[in-house]
Amino acid sequence: MHxxxxxxxxxxxxxxxxxxxxxxxxxxxxxxxxxxxxxxGAGGAPLQHLNQIRxxxxxxxxxxxxxxxxxxPLDKNYFKKLKTLQHRFEPAWVSDHLSWSKIHxxxxxxxxxxxxxxxxxxxxxxxxxQAQELLGQRLVIENVSSYLNYQVDAMSxxxxxxxxxxxxxxxxxxxINNVYVSAINHGxxxxxxxxxxxxxxxxxxxxxxxxxxGEILFDTHGQPVHPPVWDLYETALKRFGNVPTLIEWDSDIxxxxxxxxxxxxxxxxxxxxxxxxxx
Amino acid sequence: xxxxxxxxxxxxxxxxEPKAVTAAxxxxxxSKQSASERLQSYRHSLIGHLSQVLSEIYPVCLxxxxxxxxxxxxxxxxxEHPSKSLNVNDYGEQFAEFIQAFPPLIDYAYIADVAxxxxxxxxxxxxxxxAPLNIEALNQLDKNAIQNLHFRLPVASALLExxxxxxxxxxxxxxxxxxxxxxxxxxxxxxxxxxxQGLDMRIDVLxxxxxxxxxxxxxxxxxPSLCDQLLQQHPSCDTASLAxxxxxxxxxxxxxxxxxxx
Ligand SMILES: [Fe+2]
Numbered sequence: 001m002h003x004x005x006x007x008x009x010x011x012x013x014x015x016x017x018x019x020x021x022x023x024x025x026x027x028x029x030x031x032x033x034x035x036x037x038x039x040x041g042a043g044g045a046p047l048q049h050l051n052q053i054r055x056x057x058x059x060x061x062x063x064x065x066x067x068x069x070x071x072x073p074l075d076k077n078y079f080k081k082l083k084t085l086q087h088r089f090e091p092a093w094v095s096d097h098l099s100w101s102k103i104h105x106x107x108x109x110x111x112x113x114x115x116x117x118x119x120x121x122x123x124x125x126x127x128x129x130q131a132q133e134l135l136g137q138r139l140v141i142e143n144v145s146s147y148l149n150y151q152v153d154a155m156s157x158x159x160x161x162x163x164x165x166x167x168x169x170x171x172x173x174x175x176i177n178n179v180y181v182s183a184i185n186h187g188x189x190x191x192x193x194x195x196x197x198x199x200x201x202x203x204x205x206x207x208x209x210x211x212x213x214g215e216i217l218f219d220t221h222g223q224p225v226h227p228p229v230w231d232l233y234e235t236a237l238k239r240f241g242n243v244p245t246l247i248e249w250d251s252d253i254x255x256x257x258x259x260x261x262x263x264x265x266x267x268x269x270x271x272x273x274x275x276x277x278x279x
Numbered sequence: 280x281x282x283x284x285x286x287x288x289x290x291x292x293x294x295x296e297p298k299a300v301t302a303a304x305x306x307x308x309x310s311k312q313s314a315s316e317r318l319q320s321y322r323h324s325l326i327g328h329l330s331q332v333l334s335e336i337y338p339v340c341l342x343x344x345x346x347x348x349x350x351x352x353x354x355x356x357x358x359e360h361p362s363k364s365l366n367v368n369d370y371g372e373q374f375a376e377f378i379q380a381f382p383p384l385i386d387y388a389y390i391a392d393v394a395x396x397x398x399x400x401x402x403x404x405x406x407x408x409x410a411p412l413n414i415e416a417l418n419q420l421d422k423n424a425i426q427n428l429h430f431r432l433p434v435a436s437a438l439l440e441x442x443x444x445x446x447x448x449x450x451x452x453x454x455x456x457x458x459x460x461x462x463x464x465x466x467x468x469x470x471x472x473x474x475x476q477g478l479d480m481r482i483d484v485l486x487x488x489x490x491x492x493x494x495x496x497x498x499x500x501x502x503p504s505l506c507d508q509l510l511q512q513h514p515s516c517d518t519a520s521l522a523x524x525x526x527x528x529x530x531x532x533x534x535x536x537x538x539x540x541x
Contacts, residue, residue, distance in 0.1 A: 040366050041405025043435070045478050065365035071284035078365050102365055103287040108294050108325050109332075109367040112287075119283050148317035149307040152280055186309070215311045216320065 006058040007031050007092045007204075010263040010270065013062070013248045019049045021256045029263070031058040033246050036094070037065050040081045054089050060204070060246075061091040067107075068127045068141075069100030069114045079134045086135060093203065095140035095173045096131075098124065098161060113146040116153040116160040125167035132170065140203055141165060142173040145181035145210075145219035157182060158196040165201055172197060174240070175206035176233045177225065177248075181217040194236055202240045207233060207266060208248040222251035224262060234269055242270045281305055293318045294325055295361045329357050329370060336371050336401045339452045340378070340394050342459070352381065368405065372398065389443035389464060396445050396482070399437035399473040404480060406435025412532055424536055428502040430522075431533035436474035438485075438493055444469055446482055476529045483528070488516045493530055501539060 009030035014022075016038070021027070032053060039046050053059075065078050086094060099111040114120045132139050143161055155163075165172055174197060183190040209223030225233075225247075237243070247262045281289075286305050293300040302314040309317065330353040334341050341349045356377050362370050375394035378384055384391075420428065439445075444466045451460045470490040472483045485493065491512060495505045506518045525531045 037366050038368070041368065043408030044403075044405050044475065046405070047408070048478060067365055071282075071287050075365055081366075100287060103284070103291045105363060106291050106295065107362040107365055108291060108321070109328055109362050109365070109370070110321065110325050112290065112321065115283060115286055117283070123283060147320045148314075149309070150286060151305055151307055152286070153307070218320075218324070 007060060007244045008242075009244065010266040011060070011244060011246045012259050012263060013246060013250070014050075014053065014059075015249065015253050016046065016049070017253045018256045018259075019053070023049070023052055026056060027256065027260065029057065029260075031060065031092075031244070033060045033062050033248075034089075034091070036061040036063045036082060036085055036091075039085055040078075050089065059089060059091050061086065061089070061094040063094060063096040064109075064111065065101070066096040066131060067100050067102045068096060068131065069098070069112075069120065069124055070102045071100075071123065072103060074127060074130055074134070075102070079131070083135060086137070093140050093171070094135060094137060095142055095204065097142045097144050098164065099144045111144040113144060113148065113150075114160070115150040116155045116157065118154070121160065121163045121167065124164045128164070128168035128170050132168070138169075138171055140171040140173045141168075142175050142206065143178050143182075145175075145178040145185070145217075147185055147216060147218075149186065156188070156193075157186075158193040162196055162198065166198070170201075171203045172201045173204045173206060174202050174236065174243075175208070176236055177206065177208045177210060177229050178219060180226075180229050180232050181210050181219050184217050190232055191235065194232075194239055197240075199240050202243055205233070205236060205240070205243050205245045206248050207245060207262070208250075220251055221248050224258075225265070230265070230269070233266070234272075237269055237273045242273055245270070290318070290321075294322050295358060297322055326354060326357055328367070329362060330354070332367050332370050333374060337374060337394055337397045338454060339397055339449050340374075340390060342452045342454075343390055343393065343448075352378070355381070371401075374398065389441070389445060389448065392439075392441035392443055392445045393448055395439055395441075396449055396471065396473060399439055400480060400482070403435040403437065403473055403475045406433075406475060409433060409435075409532055411529070412526060412534070414526065417526070417534060420536075426501070426503055427536045427538055429499055429535045429537055430496045430502065430525075430531045431535065432493060432496055432530060433474050433476075433532040436472065436530075438490070438497060439471045439473055440468065440490070441471070442468040446471055446484055449482065472530060474530075483530075488513050488521060489525065489530075492521055492525060496531070501537070 011031040011033055012029050014032040014034045034050060039050055097111045101108050101110055101112055128139055179190050179193055207225045208221040209225055210217045211220040245266050247259055249259055289300050289305050293302060302318040306314040306317050308314045333353045360373055375391045378394050379391035443464055444462055446469050447462045451462050470485045472485055474481050491509060509516055509518055
């Protein structure tokens with residue numbers, strides 16, 4: 001199986017609609033990111049397909065169910081399943097979000113934002129630490145898009161993110177679309193956000209399409225990447241270098257060629273940066 | 280100042296039962312939206328997600344009920360059955376019972392049974408992979424061993440009985456058919472085995488004898504006592520060929536030898 005060092009360039013989020021295309025055409029994609037929660041069943045076709053695709057491509061795991069921010073113990077059952085998959089497929093890394101989704105046995109299968117407080121920072125740092133211990137690997141943490149602020153918020157989203165990752169000593173998956181969506185929804189400038197992020201921790205970026213509803217942007221991953229997000233991506237590449245980047249598409253999933261086209265645009269931004277640096 | 284767990288508790292309650300909380304107590308309003316509108320955005324997105332999950336597990340119910348009705352039904356279900364698992368693929372287990380008890384559907388009992396079929400299908404699809412039966416080992420058992428023989432059904436399987444022809448309803452309402460062929464509800468009930476053979480999903484209609492036999496296996500009855508009882512229930516049954524038949528069909532996936540309980 002391909003190893004970690006091969007995660008480079010622009011990868012694609014693996015979606016079941018594209019299994020047969022990938023297996024029959026073997027498209028030139030540098031790596032796939034699997035939504036690991038979709039493979040937590042005991043067996044069947046999803047695992048079989050993942051196994052076949054893993055033979056041909058490097059892979060990263062993206063999780064949505066760790067619920068790292070929940071104010072209750074980590075769900076051991078969830079981590080047990082995750083660990084089994086991690087052993088079997090040897091992803092280069094496992095990522096999840098700076099969010100929560102479970103409390104007192106009830107779950108919102110969504111990425112709910114954290115209050116930006118010292119209590120949250122301490123709590124998240126401890127929990128990421130535990131998760132890293134359980135997985136025996138450094139965790140990659142993604143910023144989420146948000147649609148609200150809490151009354152208790154005591155700092156900016158980026159100050160919060162930086163403090164958590166420094167204390168937990170984990171890595172960052174910087175979702176450029178999420179930065180943009182939150183910037184518009186909360187009326188902040190995304191540039192200081194990018195400038196605050198420690199470059200050496202960013203191992204991956206995400207690109208996706210948002211949707212507008214009234215004056216609010218929603219992170220629905222159902223459209224091509226929007227022009228202002230491409231602009232922000234260009235700025236991010238200048239700061240962080242050609243970090244491995246992933247195209248995410250989760251609703252109204254189009255033909256594989258449409259995703260590949262988005263990847264080519266991202267590649268062109270990366271190439272431009274390489275030329276500029278060598279010139 | 281509210282603690283993290285207090286905020287999360289209120290937030291969660293606000294998602295599933297919005298009238299029960301005052302959003303402004305923990306959420307800041309913005310120039311664009313009030314605190315409760317901001318909470319409402321999250322509720323909207325959660326309901327959208329869980330409804331989507333239900334429509335993917337229950338596509339035939341969706342087709343039978345129509346988009347608008349199915350969405351209203353999903354909303355009621357979500358309000359009464361908050362998700363309990365961090366893995367969203369576990370959501371929707373009580374949907375059939377909910378349909379059965381839902382007053383507007385009281386005259387449509389077959390829909391709850393179709394929902395049961397779709398849930399079993401979903402579980403079998405994601406169920407455990409197993410090696411096929413070791414027929415050689417089974418054939419080598421001596422007479423004494425057969426006294427202690429217990430057959431096993433595939434883990435990814437379920438037995439389902441309905442008073443309605445739900446298998447025909449299910450088949451007629453697959454998405455690839457643009458037009459729904461009418462199914463006569465009075466054609467009688469069915470006994471089904473919903474299972475996965477390798478990667479192939481199967482819905483097999485069982486005879487009365489097969490149904491009885493597979494249920495007795497599921498109840499962990501030893502083979503000899505199972506045959507005796509089967510003959511009492513179905514005197515005309517050819518017990519000698521039923522087991523080989525079920526092996527051949529793949530219904531029997533494994534066996535175990537357990538000393539008889541005295
Ligand atoms: Fe993302």
